[in-house]
Amino acid sequence: MPRHIACLTFDFDTWSSFAVRGMTTPTPISRGEFGLVGAKRILALMAKYGIRTTWFVPGIVIDTYPEACAEIVAAGHEIAHHGYTHELPAAMDAEREEREMLRAIECIRRLTGRAPRGYRSAAWDLSDATLDLLLKHGFDYESSMMGHDHQPYFVRQGDVVSADEPMRFGKQTRLVELPISWSLDDHPHFEFLRTKSFLMPGLQAADGVLKNFTDDFVYMTREETDWGALTYTFHPYVVGRGHRMLLLERLILALQEMGASFMAMEDLADEWLGRQDARAAAQ
Incomplete structure (x- = not known):
C-alpha cells in the first residue's frame, strides 16, 4: 500500500526576523507579533483535524513569549531548533554560532523538558x-536543504565546492535531511517586504498558491509509488491572516482526500530511518 506523508511545519519567528534586518520600529514589530494571533488560530485548526505538527522556534521567541510557546507544547506539537536570534548562520563565525545554538537548546529544554531533535536555519x-555543530550537539535531523523534494536523505559533510573545479564530495553522516522548498513556503508567496536593498512583492492570491501546494502532492503520489514525504513551511504571522487560514484548511482537506498521512518531523525522521534499517537487513 503506497504511503504518502505531509508534514506541516511552522516557523514561529514573530518579530525576530524583522529585528535582525534592523526593522525595530513599531509597525514591523507589530507585524511580527501578529504571529501570536496566528499561532492560536493554527493550534485550533490542528486540534480540529487531529494533526501533530513541528514548530521551529527561535530561542528569543521562547524567552519573550513563554506562555504562547507553552501552549504549542501543551497541544502536543514538536518544538525544534531555529537558532536563538533569527540571524543567518552564514553571517556568524563558528564560535558565535555555537553559542547561539547552545543558548537555544537550553531554551527548548526548559520549555519542553528535552533537547530538540531537529534544526532549521534562519x-x-x-x-x-x-x-559539524549539529552532529556535535546530537541533532537527529536537519531541514534547511533542497536536494530532493519527496525523499529524505543522509547529509554529506565536507563537500569541497569551487566555481571552476568539479565538486569533491564529502562523507555521508548520520544526520537526516528532511528537505524543503521555497515553492512550498508561504513567506515568498504572500509577504510584502521592502527595505533599502530589496523588494519582496508577495501578496499573491491564495487560490493559486493552494494549487501549487496541492499539485506538488499530486505529483508525489504519481512519482513515488511506494513511499514519499512532502514538507510545507508556514509562518504564523503570514498564514494566520483570514484568507490564508482558509487556504490552510483547504490544503488539509485536499491532502486528506488524496490519502495523506500527517506527521511531525521527528516522527518522519524515525519512520524513514526505520525503512533504511529494514532495507539494509533485507540485503
Whole structure:
C-alpha cells in the first residue's frame, strides 16, 4: 500500500526576523507579533483535524513569549531548533554560532523538558560550520536543504565546492535531511517586504498558491509509488491572516482526500530511518 506523508511545519519567528534586518520600529514589530494571533488560530485548526505538527522556534521567541510557546507544547506539537536570534548562520563565525545554538537548546529544554531533535536555519542559509555543530550537539535531523523534494536523505559533510573545479564530495553522516522548498513556503508567496536593498512583492492570491501546494502532492503520489514525504513551511504571522487560514484548511482537506498521512518531523525522521534499517537487513 503506497504511503504518502505531509508534514506541516511552522516557523514561529514573530518579530525576530524583522529585528535582525534592523526593522525595530513599531509597525514591523507589530507585524511580527501578529504571529501570536496566528499561532492560536493554527493550534485550533490542528486540534480540529487531529494533526501533530513541528514548530521551529527561535530561542528569543521562547524567552519573550513563554506562555504562547507553552501552549504549542501543551497541544502536543514538536518544538525544534531555529537558532536563538533569527540571524543567518552564514553571517556568524563558528564560535558565535555555537553559542547561539547552545543558548537555544537550553531554551527548548526548559520549555519542553528535552533537547530538540531537529534544526532549521534562519532563511535556510547554513554556514560551513553548521553541520559539524549539529552532529556535535546530537541533532537527529536537519531541514534547511533542497536536494530532493519527496525523499529524505543522509547529509554529506565536507563537500569541497569551487566555481571552476568539479565538486569533491564529502562523507555521508548520520544526520537526516528532511528537505524543503521555497515553492512550498508561504513567506515568498504572500509577504510584502521592502527595505533599502530589496523588494519582496508577495501578496499573491491564495487560490493559486493552494494549487501549487496541492499539485506538488499530486505529483508525489504519481512519482513515488511506494513511499514519499512532502514538507510545507508556514509562518504564523503570514498564514494566520483570514484568507490564508482558509487556504490552510483547504490544503488539509485536499491532502486528506488524496490519502495523506500527517506527521511531525521527528516522527518522519524515525519512520524513514526505520525503512533504511529494514532495507539494509533485507540485503
